[in-house]
Amino acid sequence: MTAVRAGLSAAAFLLLAGAGATPTAHADAPPVTGNWLMLRVSHGETPAVAVGGTMLRCDPPGGGHPHAEEACADLTAADGRITALPAExxxxxxxxxxxxAHAQGMWRDRPVDYxxxxxxxxxLSARTGSLFALDTA
Structure with a gap:
């Protein structure tokens, strides 16, 4: 009986110790705040339902986008509003x-869903510049 009680106490301790733990973000997961967008371009009139896309991170520019510096500068000038990007x-x-074109993320801690x-x-290129220029060729 003492062994059972000790086992239950140890299990309860482990559960309580784990309850206060803070979840850690995965390296692949997008940040919760900041300036970042997950970008996708699909052929056809409906957006691709696929998970993934190309990550654009600003501050500093990067995240796998082939034209990150230019795209971040354009977004900064448009205050993160994709519809306000200057047309070429x-x-x-x-x-x-x-x-x-689909963009989802955060800009200056405001949600973006475009x-x-x-x-x-x-x-697409004339209206959005380098933002959705996702191919490296």
């Missing part, structure tokens, strides 16, 4: 090949 003059073909479908990749 571009002659895009009138070919309908829709692409959907999805927009563009008629083709050229128009």
């Amino acid at each position: 003059d571009a002659l895009c073909p009138m070919i309908y090949a829709p692409v959907t 999805t927009e479908t563009f008629p083709n990749p050229c128009t």
